[in-house]
Amino acid sequence: MKNSKESIIWLLPSIFILVILLMIGTCTPRINDKFLVVKVRRENLEIFEKIRGKAEAKDLIAIGIDIQMGIDEIYFKEGDKVKKGDIIIKFSDYKQNDVDNQMKDKKR
Incomplete structure (x- = not known):
């Protein structure tokens, strides 16, 4: 009797x-053992998107003069970044004397 109680x-x-292990085994979803195998190859990926948009400058400064002058050189292209103090335009010297005289008259 002692032996049968111990067995029970x-x-x-x-x-x-x-029973718990069987329930866990039957309740868990089966994982498909089929795998897709692809050979690794090197290729270039394009990570840029073409997007239309409009960019505006944070600070706009109007550049203008009252005197007709020609422009000899422009030291930047559209889209270039310019910093404070950069020379961006060189004006012609053909009316430089007139400009100098007008500046002197305004200072008086």
């Missing part, structure tokens, strides 16, 4: 654990 004490937890 070990048998019941073993059956309980077996």
Whole structure:
């Protein structure tokens, strides 16, 4: 009798654990064992997108003069970044004397 009680004490937890393991095994989804195998190859990826938009400057400064002058050189292209103090335009010297005289008259 002692032997059968001992057997039942070990048998019941073993059956309980077996039932739990079977339930876990049947309730979990099956993972498909088929894999897609692709050979690795080197290629260039383009990561740029063509997007239309409008960019505006943070600070706008109007550049203008009251005197007709020709422009000899422009030291930048559209889209270039310019900093404070950069020379951007060189005006012609053909009316420089007139400009100098007008500046002197305004200072008086």
